[in-house]
Amino acid sequence: MVVALYQIPRRVVTSPVIKIHYQSDDGEPLEKIDNQLSDVTLTGSPGSSYSIKTPPVSGYGYLKSTLPLKGVFTSSQSALVIYSKNK
Numbered sequence: 001m002v003v004a005l006y007q008i009p010r011r012v013v014t015s016p017v018i019k020i021h022y023q024s025d026d027g028e029p030l031e032k033i034d035n036q037l038s039d040v041t042l043t044g045s046p047g048s049s050y051s052i053k054t055p056p057v058s059g060y061g062y063l064k065s066t067l068p069l070k071g072v073f074t075s076s077q078s079a080l081v082i083y084s085k086n087k
Helices: none
Strands: 017-024 040-043 049-051 060-065 070-072 077-085
Touching: none
Parallel strands: 017 077
Antiparallel strands: 017 040, 049 070, 060 077
């Protein structure tokens, strides 16, 4: 009698990640302007909601984000949150 053992591969599910980079509209990282404002990583399960924060930065105003500020995790992505200098 021959017995064969098979190993069924497990499907690895990874949680989607959104890496958020804050910068000025001239490409300068805002961490250099406000040392409290560093890059942020959001992690969630596929289909769960995320929210990108736009904290106040002295002398700057929120301009735009390359991803919607609110959405649903689908896959890993990066977002640039861009601020412009107040006039």
